[in-house]
Amino acid sequence: MTYEEINEMMQEMDCPFSYHHFAEGESPAPPFLLFLSPGEHTFSADNLMYYSFKQLDIELYTDKKSPEVEERVEEILRQHHIFYNKTEAWIESERLYEVLYEMEV
Template structure:
């Protein structure tokens, strides 16, 4: 099971696509993956933080609908017991699909 951003990054890289936190410093040819922390939630007790849950978006960018790449990410998330929400849009100005898998790391 994955508990940290470093473990998430390593796992995403194992899927065979370029991966970066937030963005790449140079243009990439799709498909590629970016991931970033959206926010976090803390569990507190006795006036201290006991645990933290980090909400992360994993963004897959493709030129066409790419079920193979999407299914690789879904299988990776399943294998690591991570529950996800999914959203997809077409970014017309970039000519790419953006598929977002929202997860939580605890």
């Protein structure tokens, strides 16, 4: 997936979003999404790279548990045939839940 395709998919999730972070003081009220590409895995042989899998993390932030918003994000990922791993954490300093979707695209 290209950055443009990921951006279009993020728009379908119907939440404010940004790449990596929002500018200081511009973070919207929850729920909101962040996405980033923290790395890349490559398949290679004989000193040639045959394919590259970009890591993609989508972070959903909510101020209370929101299964409806999670389901909307997950439905969009399924529609795009994206396999993901999901984890959840409470960020005490921000008083927000973070649901992390990790995948390769």
